[in-house]
Each structure stands twice: as C-alpha cells, then as structure tokens.
Amino acid sequence: MKRVLPVLTVLCGIVALWYLASVWLNATWVYDQAARDGRSVTFSQMVVETQSQERPLLPPPHQVGAELWKGLTAQAVTSKRSLVWHGYKTFEATMAGFALGIALGVGLAVAIVYSRTVDRSVMPWAIISQTVPIVALAPMIIVLSSKMGIDSKLVPKAIIAAYLSFFPVLVGMIKGLRSPDAMQLDLMRTWNASGLQNFLVLRLPSSMPYFFASLKVAIAAALVGAIVGELPSGATVGLGARMLQGSQYGRPLDMWAALFAAALLAGVLILIVGQLERLARKRMGAAG
Amino acid sequence: MKDEVTPMSRVIEARDLNLVFQTADGPVQALKDVNLTINRGDFVSFIGPSGCGKTTFLRCIAALEHPTGGRLTVNGMTPDQARMARAYGYVFQAAGLYPWRTIAGNIRLPLEIMGFSKADQEERVARVLDLVELSGFGKKFPWQLSGGMQQRASIARALAFDADILLMDEPFGALDEIVRDRLNEEVLKLWARTGKTVAFVTHSIPEAVYLSTKIVVMSPRPGRISDVIDSPLPRERPLEIRDSREFIEIAHRVREGLRAGHGDEL
Structure with missing residues (x-):
C-alpha cells in the first residue's frame, strides 16, 4: 500500500x-x-x-477508456479491428528489433572493449547514428527494404526498432565489460586465465547489472521504433498505423485508444524485463 | 632445519633487481638493487612505509610487474614461467570474491580455469574450506560473510590449486585488530600444516615479527632493502610470545630499521 x-x-x-x-x-x-x-x-x-x-x-478519460475496452474486447482478437491484433503486430516487430538491437549492441560492445581500432572507428558513428531523427530515416528504411525485395512488413519495422534499441545496450555493455577493477584482472592473471576465460568468467558476469539497466531503456526504444515504423502513409497494420488513421480520418477516439494500448504494451514489456532482471539477480546471489 | 641450503631449496632469488616506472612526472625508481633469497618453507615479511616497493617486489615475483634490470627467479624459472606453472597463489588486500558466486564457487574458480576435473574440484574445495575453518559456508554468498571470513575464503582460494608459494599483499590490512590477531594465528597454523613458502607484505610491526622467520625492512625513494632480520623465534608461536623479551627486541630492531630508512622525513 x-x-x-x-x-x-x-x-x-x-x-x-x-x-x-x-x-x-x-x-x-x-x-x-x-x-x-x-x-x-x-x-x-x-x-x-x-x-x-x-x-x-481532447476526449475525456472515460471515453478513451470505453474506446480502448471496445477495441480490446468487442471483437475476436484476430479481427483487424481489434487492438489486440494490432498490438500483437507491433509487439512482434518490437521483439524482433529488440533481439536484433541486443545482438548488435552486445556484439559491438565486445568489439569496442577488445579493440582500440574499433573503439576509435566505430564508436563515433554509433553516437552520430542516434542524432539522426528516426522519423526522417524510417520512410527510407521502409522504401529501401521493399526495393531490396523484402515483402515482409515486419523486417523494416524491426530494423528501425533495432536502430533505436542497440544504442543503450551498446553504452551499457561497454561500461559493464570494463567494470572489473585492476585487482580482479590481476587475480585472473595470476591464474594464467585465457582471454576467453577472462571474458566468460569475469567481464560478462560483471556487466550484467549494466546490461539489465540498458535493457529497460532499449525495450522502450524498440517499441517507439516499431511504432514509428508503422507511421509512414499506407501502413494499415499495428498500433502506429491505428494512431495515424485515427488522426487522418478525424477519429480522435481511435487515436487515443491506440495510444493507450501502446502505453499498456510498453508497461507490460518493461514489467517483463524487470522480472527477468530480478530472476537474474537472484541467480547471481543478490540479497533481494 | 634450514642448515642445508641447496639451489633446490632457494625458492625465490633476486639479484640486483631494479624496476623503473615511466610516469608522466618522469621515471620513478620503484626498486633499486634488491638482493634477496627466500628458501623453501620460509615465512618472509616485507615491511616498510608506502612507496618502499614491498608490494611492487611481490608483484614482480608474481609476474604482474616486470623488472627493468637484474635477475629474478621463482622455483628456478622466470616469474612468467612460474606463473604459468601455477607456482604461487596470490592473496590481495581485498578478498576480491565474485559476488555472483558462492564461497565454494569462488574457491572453485581457479580450479575451473586451470581445468581440474569436476570430482577433483569438489574434493579440493572441501579440503581448503576445512583448512581455513569455513566448512559449512561453501553455499553462502560473499555478502553473507564477515570481512575476516571473506579474507579466509580468499586464502582458501589461493591454496586450492596446491601452489607451494603463497604471496600475500597486506591481506589483513583492512581488518580490525582482534580479527587480525586471530587470522595471524590461523595463518601460522596453516603454514605449519602445509609447509608452504610465504611472502607477506604488511604495515604492522607486531604482525611482521609474530609471523616471520625472516623480516625484510624496506625504505622508500628509491625502494630498497635496508635490513634483513632472521628471526630467532621458534616456529611454534603462541600469541603470548609477543610479550617475550626476544619478540620485543626484534620489534625494536625493525622499528630502528624503519626509522633509519626514513632518514630526515621523520
């Protein structure tokens, strides 16, 4: 309470x-x-x-609530009028982008921590990438991916989601992988540990708190990316498309309902990441 | 018992050892012309003010630093070869246990890295836990143990792979006096039971005199050995020995050595 x-x-x-x-x-x-x-x-x-x-x-809360409830429950969840269905499509793209973002972020972080050259050459570009407005980039990614013969609507959305979500993971993991202090590294050296053992036994576990902190930011960023990926005109699928249609066809209630569905989805995703973190912390011997 | 000094019994040998660090403020002579022989089974303490090179010398033995001049052998090998042959276990000032591993898991860590078999690992962990009187704490996590117990666990970790040299860098420096006394007693017992050669860095005169068969007094700028005292105390040492006349005499000589080395700075 x-x-x-x-x-x-x-x-x-x-x-x-x-x-x-x-x-x-x-x-x-x-x-x-x-x-x-x-x-x-x-x-x-x-x-x-x-x-x-x-x-x-500006629809008052009860109208938005009623519309949201109707969108979620008034039809079969497989119907294209159901917010559950649209939410699932957005969720799909979010998770694909999130996974891709984690892989990219962790992979780049490892490369940067282990190679000065990569650190100097790639890191500035990683930072610059985040200064480009994603709304400007999103239509280009969508057009390019369809030009390259990718029919799936999921792929460009996932790429946009990954583009936003890899960065917090990258920053968190660089910090985390560099977190072991000199004494811990010396200790490994006295045991003549190999580079791989150093990574698996010391650096990777040390980075976990940083990793999970970055995941919370990354999952939210991935959701934003997926929704932005649904905004360019012509899109009909996903919560982003619902928001856009609502505003284009003058149905503010639709727009607000979709907006709150997205907020709900974000809340659930962050809750899941938080639970995963708690599980991991427990496994790694934390007190609470 | 150390009458017959053969080359085999010389575990650590330093001849004209020099180490110069290049820093932003110019070169710093961390060790100057250090000559020292440590024999098998010795308990050697290094004592001196900060900057005297006692820790640096220990790190040279462990091949964590590399001398810029002179010769240093460990078990007849170069320090690097000795490190790869797992000649020593190193205990740092902080226990440095991994918080995400249990006590047993921490002690098992070097064994995993060195590729001991699973059964062998379990057997060794149980044995060294018993040796430092932590049996029954294997499943606990480090934060559940007191500072003294954590340091004992880190000693157990250094003993687990049967290196015959134990290098200890102010292992009890962060602990309070009472815990330190107890651990000193335990280290002596451990030393008697295992017959290891111990090199022990400390700030404390009573600790150095109580533990050592040989006390190396060092002084700073440049880091060098100013006195080497062979202790006449018997190997068997109850805590009360610290009130004996011999003990006080040795402590006095150590203090004099420290004062002389400090020169005009005191």
Missing part, C-alpha cells in the same frame, strides 16, 4: 487535470454548435456536452 499510494495520488491528479482540460478544449465546439442552432447553453449543460462528443478535441 505504501508504494501504491503515491502512484495513485499522482494518477488521480492527472485524471482530474485531464477532465478539466477536456472541458476547456471541447467547450468551443459546444458553444459553436449552440450558436448555430440558435440556442443558449448554461455552464453545466456545456460541461455535460463536452464529455460525450463524437469527435472531441
């Missing part, structure tokens, strides 16, 4: 602010509508009408 209470307090505050903002933003439309019909509305009438519009500027 002690941990839940502060979170709930903040949540209540956000919901209250959200309701206030929805009244304020949607009021204009209510007054315009009334003026057109030649009737006048009282303040309380206005407030009621802001809460149930079909195309509100």
Whole structure:
C-alpha cells in the first residue's frame, strides 16, 4: 500500500487535470454548435456536452477508456479491428528489433572493449547514428527494404526498432565489460586465465547489472521504433498505423485508444524485463 | 632445519633487481638493487612505509610487474614461467570474491580455469574450506560473510590449486585488530600444516615479527632493502610470545630499521 499510494495520488491528479482540460478544449465546439442552432447553453449543460462528443478535441478519460475496452474486447482478437491484433503486430516487430538491437549492441560492445581500432572507428558513428531523427530515416528504411525485395512488413519495422534499441545496450555493455577493477584482472592473471576465460568468467558476469539497466531503456526504444515504423502513409497494420488513421480520418477516439494500448504494451514489456532482471539477480546471489 | 641450503631449496632469488616506472612526472625508481633469497618453507615479511616497493617486489615475483634490470627467479624459472606453472597463489588486500558466486564457487574458480576435473574440484574445495575453518559456508554468498571470513575464503582460494608459494599483499590490512590477531594465528597454523613458502607484505610491526622467520625492512625513494632480520623465534608461536623479551627486541630492531630508512622525513 505504501508504494501504491503515491502512484495513485499522482494518477488521480492527472485524471482530474485531464477532465478539466477536456472541458476547456471541447467547450468551443459546444458553444459553436449552440450558436448555430440558435440556442443558449448554461455552464453545466456545456460541461455535460463536452464529455460525450463524437469527435472531441481532447476526449475525456472515460471515453478513451470505453474506446480502448471496445477495441480490446468487442471483437475476436484476430479481427483487424481489434487492438489486440494490432498490438500483437507491433509487439512482434518490437521483439524482433529488440533481439536484433541486443545482438548488435552486445556484439559491438565486445568489439569496442577488445579493440582500440574499433573503439576509435566505430564508436563515433554509433553516437552520430542516434542524432539522426528516426522519423526522417524510417520512410527510407521502409522504401529501401521493399526495393531490396523484402515483402515482409515486419523486417523494416524491426530494423528501425533495432536502430533505436542497440544504442543503450551498446553504452551499457561497454561500461559493464570494463567494470572489473585492476585487482580482479590481476587475480585472473595470476591464474594464467585465457582471454576467453577472462571474458566468460569475469567481464560478462560483471556487466550484467549494466546490461539489465540498458535493457529497460532499449525495450522502450524498440517499441517507439516499431511504432514509428508503422507511421509512414499506407501502413494499415499495428498500433502506429491505428494512431495515424485515427488522426487522418478525424477519429480522435481511435487515436487515443491506440495510444493507450501502446502505453499498456510498453508497461507490460518493461514489467517483463524487470522480472527477468530480478530472476537474474537472484541467480547471481543478490540479497533481494 | 634450514642448515642445508641447496639451489633446490632457494625458492625465490633476486639479484640486483631494479624496476623503473615511466610516469608522466618522469621515471620513478620503484626498486633499486634488491638482493634477496627466500628458501623453501620460509615465512618472509616485507615491511616498510608506502612507496618502499614491498608490494611492487611481490608483484614482480608474481609476474604482474616486470623488472627493468637484474635477475629474478621463482622455483628456478622466470616469474612468467612460474606463473604459468601455477607456482604461487596470490592473496590481495581485498578478498576480491565474485559476488555472483558462492564461497565454494569462488574457491572453485581457479580450479575451473586451470581445468581440474569436476570430482577433483569438489574434493579440493572441501579440503581448503576445512583448512581455513569455513566448512559449512561453501553455499553462502560473499555478502553473507564477515570481512575476516571473506579474507579466509580468499586464502582458501589461493591454496586450492596446491601452489607451494603463497604471496600475500597486506591481506589483513583492512581488518580490525582482534580479527587480525586471530587470522595471524590461523595463518601460522596453516603454514605449519602445509609447509608452504610465504611472502607477506604488511604495515604492522607486531604482525611482521609474530609471523616471520625472516623480516625484510624496506625504505622508500628509491625502494630498497635496508635490513634483513632472521628471526630467532621458534616456529611454534603462541600469541603470548609477543610479550617475550626476544619478540620485543626484534620489534625494536625493525622499528630502528624503519626509522633509519626514513632518514630526515621523520
């Protein structure tokens, strides 16, 4: 309860602010509508009408909640109208990109830690890669991958997700693999340990706390990447596409529902990574 | 018992050993003309102020540093060859146990690296745990043990692969006086039971006198040996021996040696 209470307090505050903002933003439309019909509305009438519009500027929480619930449960999860189905498609791309990002990040980190040349030549480019706005890059990756004859919609999305998620893993793993101190390295030397043994027995286990910290950032980045990969026009699949369609066809409720579905997905993914970390910490002898 | 000094019994031999570190502030003479012979079964303490080269000399024996002049042999080999032949176990000031491995897992680590068979590993871990009186703690993780117990585990780790030389670099420097006394007693017992040759770096005069058959007093800038004292104390040493006249005399000589080496700095 002690941990839940502060979170709930903040949540209540956000919901209250959200309701206030929805009244304020949607009021204009209510007054315009009334003026057109030649009737006048009282303040309380206005407030009621802001809460149930079909195309509100800012839908209030209960409308978003209802739309989200409808999207999740009102049809079979295999239907293309189901947010579960779209969410799964986004999840698929996120996980593929996440895996690719981990492989790339860890692989590069090992190369950088063991080779000065790679450190000097690759590291600056890794940093530069993150300064390029992904929204500019995403359409190019999608076009290029279709030009190269890749029909799968998954591949370009996964590449974009990997592009964003490899970097935190890279930075975390470099720090982690370099974390053993001089004494620990000397100790291995007194045992005449080989380079591979040094890596497997000392450097890799030492890097685990850094690895898991970076995974939490990387999984969120991968999700953002997958969603951005669904945004370029023409896409019909995934939560990103749902958001885009919602905004293009003037269905703000669709957009908000998809947005919250994505937030839900992000929460679940981070929770899973957190659990994995706890399991790993337990296996590695941590107290809690 | 060390009447017959044959070449075989000379475990560590340093002749005119020099080591110059190149630093940003210019060269630093860490060791200057060090001559020393350590015989099989000796317990040799190195004592001196910081910067006297005692740790550096120990690291040279372990081939963690490389002398820039002179000759150093360990078991008749170069230090590097000796390291590869697993001639020594090294105990650092910090226990340096891997937090993600149990105590037994930590002691098993050098055995795994050196490729001992599984059965042999288990047998050795049990034996050295018993030797340092940590039987029953094998499944614990390092954080569950006190500092003294962790250091005992690190000694067990250094003993596990049967090197006949034990190099100890201020192993009890971070522990309190009471724990240190107990561990000193235990190290002596260990030494008596295993017959190892021990090189022991310390800051503490009582510790050096209590433990050693030979005390090497060193002084700084440049790091050199200023006195070598062969202890007349018997090998069997109860803690009370520290109140004996001989003990106090040796301690006095060590203190004098340290003071002389320090020159005008005191």
